[in-house]
Amino acid sequence: MSTFAEILLNGVSLGSVYALIALGFVVIFRATEVVNFAHASLLLAGGYVTATLHDDLGFWPALLVGIAGAALVGAAVEFLVMRRYRGSDHSVLAIVTIGVDILLTTELTRRIGTDVLALGDPWGDAVLALGPISLAHTRIAAFVAAALLITAFLLAFRYTSWGVSMRAAAESAETAALMGVRLGRVSLGAWAVAGGLAAVAALFLTVFPTPGLERATSLAALKAFPAAILGGLDSTTGALVGGLLVGVTESLATGYQSDLTFLGRGLGDLAPYLVMVAILLIRPAGLFGTKEPARV
Amino acid sequence: MSEALLRPLRAVPARLYVWAAGTVLLLALPFYLDRFWLQAGLFAMAAAIGAIGINLLTGATGQLSMGHAFFLAVGAYGYCVFAADGGDGGGGGDGLTGLGLPTWLAAVLAVLVAGVAGGLFSPISGRLSGAYLGIATLALVFIGQHVMFNAHDLTGGANGRDVPPLSLFGLTFDDRELLVAAVPFGSAEKLWYAGLVLLLAGALFARGVLRGRPGRAMNAIRDHRIAAGVLGVPVARHRAAVFVLSSMYAGLAGVLLALVFQRTVPDYFGIVLSLEYLAMIVIGGLGSVAGAVAGAVFVSLLPQLLTRYSDALPLVSAPGTGGIAPGEASRYLYGAAVVLVVLFLPGGLVRVAAGRRVTTHPGEER
Numbered sequence: 001m002s003t004f005a006e007i008l009l010n011g012v013s014l015g016s017v018y019a020l021i022a023l024g025f026v027v028i029f030r031a032t033e034v035v036n037f038a039h040a041s042l043l044l045a046g047g048y049v050t051a052t053l054h055d056d057l058g059f060w061p062a063l064l065v066g067i068a069g070a071a072l073v074g075a076a077v078e079f080l081v082m083r084r085y086r087g088s089d090h091s092v093l094a095i096v097t098i099g100v101d102i103l104l105t106t107e108l109t110r111r112i113g114t115d116v117l118a119l120g121d122p123w124g125d126a127v128l129a130l131g132p133i134s135l136a137h138t139r140i141a142a143f144v145a146a147a148l149l150i151t152a153f154l155l156a157f158r159y160t161s162w163g164v165s166m167r168a169a170a171e172s173a174e175t176a177a178l179m180g181v182r183l184g185r186v187s188l189g190a191w192a193v194a195g196g197l198a199a200v201a202a203l204f205l206t207v208f209p210t211p212g213l214e215r216a217t218s219l220a221a222l223k224a225f226p227a228a229i230l231g232g233l234d235s236t237t238g239a240l241v242g243g244l245l246v247g248v249t250e251s252l253a254t255g256y257q258s259d260l261t262f263l264g265r266g267l268g269d270l271a272p273y274l275v276m277v278a279i280l281l282i283r284p285a286g287l288f289g290t291k292e293p294a295r296v
Numbered sequence: 297m298s299e300a301l302l303r304p305l306r307a308v309p310a311r312l313y314v315w316a317a318g319t320v321l322l323l324a325l326p327f328y329l330d331r332f333w334l335q336a337g338l339f340a341m342a343a344a345i346g347a348i349g350i351n352l353l354t355g356a357t358g359q360l361s362m363g364h365a366f367f368l369a370v371g372a373y374g375y376c377v378f379a380a381d382g383g384d385g386g387g388g389g390d391g392l393t394g395l396g397l398p399t400w401l402a403a404v405l406a407v408l409v410a411g412v413a414g415g416l417f418s419p420i421s422g423r424l425s426g427a428y429l430g431i432a433t434l435a436l437v438f439i440g441q442h443v444m445f446n447a448h449d450l451t452g453g454a455n456g457r458d459v460p461p462l463s464l465f466g467l468t469f470d471d472r473e474l475l476v477a478a479v480p481f482g483s484a485e486k487l488w489y490a491g492l493v494l495l496l497a498g499a500l501f502a503r504g505v506l507r508g509r510p511g512r513a514m515n516a517i518r519d520h521r522i523a524a525g526v527l528g529v530p531v532a533r534h535r536a537a538v539f540v541l542s543s544m545y546a547g548l549a550g551v552l553l554a555l556v557f558q559r560t561v562p563d564y565f566g567i568v569l570s571l572e573y574l575a576m577i578v579i580g581g582l583g584s585v586a587g588a589v590a591g592a593v594f595v596s597l598l599p600q601l602l603t604r605y606s607d608a609l610p611l612v613s614a615p616g617t618g619g620i621a622p623g624e625a626s627r628y629l630y631g632a633a634v635v636l637v638v639l640f641l642p643g644g645l646v647r648v649a650a651g652r653r654v655t656t657h658p659g660e661e662r
Contacts, residue, residue, distance in 0.1 A: 035427035037362075084639050091358060091426040092638055095578050099634030102571055106627040110620065222434065222567075229431045264446025273435035277420065280432055284423040 002132035007255035008248065013139040015247020016146035020201040021224030022231065022239035023150060024194030029233050030170040031190035035094040038077060039198060040221035041104035046070030046199025047119065047206055047213045048108055054120030062120065067199040073104070074195025078188050109215045117206075117213040125208045142204035149200060150240065153193070157236065162189060170234070219269075223250070226276035232289020241287060246272040322492060326485040334484035335556060336600040341491035342552040344592035347576040348502045348585055349545020354574065355582035356506060357538045358518030360426055362570045363417075363433030366440035367543040369565035370410040371550025372459075373444070373451050376560060378402030379460045392457055393449045399462045403551050410547025411540050418536035425521065425535075437567050444562035456561035459554045462490070469555065487555055494552060495589075498545060502585045505541070514538060515583075572596075575630045579637050581644025590645045594633075599626040 021043060028036045050066030057065065077100055085093055123137040157163035168176040169186045177183050198221075205220050206213045227246040231238025253260070254268030279287065326334060346368060353359050379402035380394030397405070414421070420432050444451045451457060461483065462469045469486045505511055513534050516524035525531050554560050572595055580591025602609065602622035620628075637644055 035430065037427075037430070081635055081639070087642065091360060094360065094427040094430065095574065096635055096638045098571060098574055099578070099631050099638070102575065102627055102631030102634065106624055106631060110624050219567075225431045225434060229428060233428065264442060266442060266445070270438055270442045273438045276432065277435050280420050280424065284420070 003255065006133050006135070007251050009133070009135055010139055010255075011248035011251030012244060013143040013146075013247070014251055015227075015244035016143050016150075017201050017204045017243075018224045018227045018247050019240045019243025020146050020149060020197050020204075021221060022228040022243045023153065023236060024197040025224060025228045026231075026233060026236055026239045027166075027190045028187075028194050029228075030236075031166050032082070032093075032187040033090045034082065034097065035090075035233070036097050036194070037094060038097040038101040038104060039194065039224065040218040041101045041108065042070050042074050042077075042195045043198035043202045043205070043221040044108045044213075044218050045073045045104060046195065047202030047217060048111065048117070050199070050203060051117035051119050051206075051213050054118075059120045059122055063199075063203060066202070067196045070195035070199035070202075071192040072195070074191035074193075074198075075188050078191035082187065082191075083184065105218055109218070112213065112215055115214070116211045119203055119206055119213060121203065121207045123207060136208055138204070138207040138209075142207075145200060145204065149197065153197075154236065166190065223269075223272045226272045230276045230279045230286055232286030234290060235286070235288035238286055238288035245275060249275050323489075326488045331482065331484050332600075332604070334488055336597055338484065338487055338491050338556045339553070339600070340593045340596045341495045342549045342556065343573070343576060343596040344495055344589045345498045345552065346546050346549030346573055347580070347588035347592040348498055349542040349549070350573050351577040351580075351583060351585070351588040352502055352505065352514070352545070353538050353542035355577050355584070355587070356511060356518065357514040357535065358426055359421070359424075359535060359539065360430030360574075361433045361539070361542070362430050362567070362574070363436030363440075364542075364546045364573050365565045365567065365569040366433075366436035367410045367414060367546035368550035368553065368569065369440050369444060369560075369562070370413050370543075371406050371547030372554035372560045372565075373457075373550075374406030374409040374547065375402050375551045375554055376457050376459055377450055378405050379462075380457070381460075392452055399460060400464050402460075403462065406551050407544050407547040410550065411544040414540040414543030415536070418539060421539035422532035422536035434567070437565075437570055440565060441562060444565065451560075451562065454562060456559055459558050459560060461558075462487075462555055464490075483558070484556075487552075490555075491552055494548065498548065499585050499589065502545075502588075506583075506585065510534070510537075572630075575634050577644075579630065579633045579644055581646040584646055587644050587646040594645070595626075595630050598629060599623050602626050 021039065024042075025036060025039050028034060028039075046066045046069060049069035050062050053065055054062035056062075077097075081096060081100060082093060085096065121138065123141055126137045127134050128137060128140065157166065165176065165181040166186050166189070168179065168181050169183055173183060176186075201221070201224075202213070202217070206217060210220075223246055224243070227242035228239055229242070230245065231240070231242030249271045250268045253271035257265070257267060260267055283289075325337070329337070346364065350361060350364050353361055377393060378395050378397045379399045380392065381396045395402075417433075417436065421429060424432055445454055467486070469483055469490065506514075513524065513529045516527065516529055517531055517534055521531055557564075576591035576595045577588050578591070579594055580589065581587025599622055602625050606622050641648060
């Protein structure tokens with residue numbers, strides 16, 4: 001029973017990190033209707049900046065620079081690429097983000113090479129023991145940080161004028177523009193926020209028990225895609241629930257791996273995708289996604 | 297268009313000459329090129345077949361797929377499993393499952409199995425649209441990787457398995473040399489012709505699909521799903537059917553790739569491969585057969601060219617020497633090409649080659 005609780009708590013913590021990534025993804029989708037396939041490379045960029053700077057600056061400043069760096073990369077992608085597209089077809093823009101992803105990922109993986117970079121976090125491999133349950137400090141920090149950020153984001157989304165203009169743009173871009181919402185700024189802001197959230201997630205995807213930032217980190221970041229889509233691409237609640245679901249499933253599949261050997265090794269990495277397929281079979285629009293209304 | 301109608305007597309023969317010259321050139325190449333270039337050409341042909349398939353899906357129907365690496369793998373491994381001798385027969389040395397069927401039958405069955413795999417995904421491929429489907433199909437790549445690494449009896453695990461050479465009408469496409477007009481023909485030379493035939497057949501079939509009723513229906517679904525439905529196009533069925541057809545093309549490409557490589561390894565069929573195929577069709581031109589072929593040639597020959605001439609090129613150096621390796625350099629180039637083509641050349645390379653001016657709204661160009 002205590003192992004189960006441990007696995008579950010670890011899963012929730014991991015899930016909250018996925019939720020952070022998925023949230024950024026959903027924010028971009030809501031503000032601009034673009035499915036951003038370059039999201040994993042934004043995450044890698046944030047992690048890489050933090051990893052290279054923490055020796056010189058210390059951890060916290062390096063993390064801040066990393067967040068700012070990823071936000072800047074996101075904003076630059078929006079400003080230099082997305083904004084240049086004059087057509088109206090958003091699935092073509094999704095393909096552009098694939099091109100951006102190829103560029104960014106190639107550059108970052110070339111820089112990282114075969115190294116495993118530490119991010120210099122202060123938690124190390126310390127473990128907190130609560131009776132029979134032991135939890136790594138990093139996992140607790142991940143959950144707390146994700147919960148704080150998500151709450152702050154949702155409050156901002158609801159109450160600040162930035163949030164209102166973003167929701168207005170998501171509702172109807174044309175009307176919002178006529179009401180004086182500057183769509184360019186909204187989408188620039190969305191990309192920057194998504195980049196920043198991804199950089200925080202990069203930190204928690206690479207701390208203990210994972211070895212550190214490496215090429216394969218972008219594959220871990222990809223798991224936020226199923227999280228976003230099984231929750232419903234246009235729903236922030238969906239991103240949170242999807243993230244948690246994916247995290248817990250992955251954690252359970254990894255934790256009970258020894259009982260599931262007939263399914264092969266490495267099942268944990270596969271579990272998020274299996275959950276996604278199962279949910280899409282029943283609800284094609286995701287758990288919380290709005291079913292596209294058909295207007296003619 | 298109207299110009300072409302006004303001078304049909306001059307325009308048509310010119311086209312014919314180009315086609316004839318191209319055919320003669322392609323048929324003659326194995327007599328002159330060395331093995332390296334023939335293999336590069338074969339990769340391009342296999343990629344072209346796969347790209348035609350994914351262009352039917354993504355370009356013509358507007359359904360994104362990031363899972364095509366999976367169907368390529370199904371084709372490649374399917375061929376191995378059907379064609380290899382069983383381990384218990386004593387002949388097959390690697391002890392992996394093999395049905396020992398005639399190799400041509402194995403190739404056909406492998407393509408069919410890829411189609412069935414695509415059909416099994418139809419509850420999702422029929423209902424999801426565009427980029428949603430793109431994310432959903434990511435699952436296929438990871439499921440495929442998992443199976444390839446774990447189903448050891450079928451796939452040989454991480455080490456992969458050997459590909460039995462194809463034999464057709466008593467001719468075996470292996471390295472036993474055959475002298476044709478004083479030129480020794482190895483596997484690459486023989487496969488070259490098989491690849492040409494398959495590519496031509498695939499291209500003609502896809503062109504037929506695109507020009508006929510199904511093609512109209514597919515474009516209608518891409519441009520306006522609801523209007524297509526109102527006009528009586530069964531949207532879900534068409535989406536699922538195109539997905540199946542597209543996976544069969546990928547399966548065929550997988551079979552050809554396996555025959556060229558002579559060994560299949562799971563690492564090759566990863567997410568990068570799927571992205572490469574998407575890059576091909578975007579660069580070449582979405583929605584057309586010629587675009588798929590042009591893009592496939594560009595994307596698959598680029599790394600080969602850079603590898604061959606890495607000494608002569610600035611910035612590019614051999615892998616492991618600290619500079620930009622040829623593989624990375626080519627990824628930079630086609631990544632940038634994807635972005636630039638979508639932004640500045642809607643319609644891709646074929647549109648430029650055709651010299652047509654873009655007059656419609658870029659959003660409708662696809």
